Amino acid sequence: AQSVTQPDIHITVSEGASLELRCNYSYGATPYLFWYVQSPGQGLQLLLKYFSGDTLVQGIKGFEAEFKRSQSSFNLRKPSVHWSDAAEYFCAVGGVGTDKLIFGTGTRLQVFP
Amino acid sequence: KAGVTQTPRYLIKTRGQQVTLSCSPISGHRSVSWYQQTPGQGLQFLFEYFSETQRNKGNFPGRFSGRQFSNSRSEMNVSTLELGDSALYLCASSPAVSSYNEQFFGPGTRLTVL
Numbered sequence: 001a002q003s004v005t006q007p008d009i010h011i012t013v014s015e016g017a018s019l020e021l022r023c024n025y026s027y028g029a030t031p032y033l034f035w036y037v038q039s040p041g042q043g044l045q046l047l048l049k050y051f052s053g054d055t056l057v058q059g060i061k062g063f064e065a066e067f068k069r070s071q072s073s074f075n076l077r078k079p080s081v082h083w084s085d086a087a088e089y090f091c092a093v094g095g096v097g098t099d100k101l102i103f104g105t106g107t108r109l110q111v112f113p
Numbered sequence: 114k115a116g117v118t119q120t121p122r123y124l125i126k127t128r129g130q131q132v133t134l135s136c137s138p139i140s141g142h143r144s145v146s147w148y149q150q151t152p153g154q155g156l157q158f159l160f161e162y163f164s165e166t167q168r169n170k171g172n173f174p175g176r177f178s179g180r181q182f183s184n185s186r187s188e189m190n191v192s193t194l195e196l197g198d199s200a201l202y203l204c205a206s207s208p209a210v211s212s213y214n215e216q217f218f219g220p221g222t223r224l225t226v227l
Contacts (some may be wrong), residue, residue: 032213043117043203043218050215090156092215099169100146101211105155 002027002093006104009093013081013113021076021107023065023091027098033074034092034101035065050074063084086111114139117206117219125225131192134222138185138206143170145187146211147179150201150221161204161211162187168210191224199226 003026013019025031032051036044048059055067065076074091088108094101118137126132138145147159158171162181179189185206191198201223205216 034215036218041220043220044205044216045218046215049215094211096213098213099214100158100161100171102158103156105147 002031002095002098002102004091004093004102005106006091008088008107009105010108010110012110012112015083016080019076019078019081019085019109021089021091021109023074023076023104024072025074025091025092025093026072027095029095029097031074032094032096033065033067034094035059035063035076036076036090036092036103037061038088038090038106040087046053047076047089081109081111083111083113085109117204117217119202119204119219119222120204121222122220123223123225125227126194127227128194128196130194131190132194132224134189134191134202134204134224135217136187136189136204136206138204139217142206142208142217143185144207144209144211144214145181145185146207146216147189148203148205148215149173150203151199156203159189163210166195194226196226198224200224 005024035047036051091104120137128134144163148160160170161168181187199220203221207214
């Protein structure tokens with residue numbers, strides 16, 4: 001069965017600093033990987049997704065993620081964080097042959113001015 | 114295209130009551146999934162409906178049920194409410210089955226059980 005681990009529950013960064021949110025997955029075949037963001041009181045919005053091809057994926061709001069099969073990771077990065085990036089971030093894994101998308105427990109990002 | 118809509122946005126109920134939540138997916142989307150989100154448990158999968166059939170179900174008691182109509186709109190029902198059912202209930206739609214398609218989420222229904 002597939003699973004997702006987001007090791008960091010809470011991360012605090014200064015505005016303008018770089019960001020990396022970690023995501024490790026377990027899945028027997030080629031995974032379909034997603035990063036979602038949730039602002040307070042709102043639903044989840046897709047930031048980016050990886051299905052196949054180039055392992056470096058560009059998303060919205062200046063985010064990118066890199067799929068590393070050897071490390072079973074799909075870490076989310078942003079070179080310069082803005083105060084509006086403060087939110088909760090969820091990694092998810094699925095794939096052909098699975099019965100549902102599995103979400104990680106989320107990482108809450110706090111941004112200081 | 115209009116996004117996923119959920120009604121109502123907020124609900125307050127008392128223990129023992131039942132509640133029905135509604136979700137209208139994006140036009141053309143055939144899959145609707147439901148999730149329960151709480152601070153302690155995170156995002157928990159409830160069930161997914163695809164073309165009016167329940168495709169799979171999460172690990173929740175039988176008090177949680179759902180259905181999907183021919184226009185893909187979905188409802189979720191919780192009977193005999195318990196305090197622990199207080200949560201944000203999120204609905205998500207996708208063009209096809211959710212396990213390998215992007216899901217589009219609604220804003221959620223905040224349920225408070227007193």
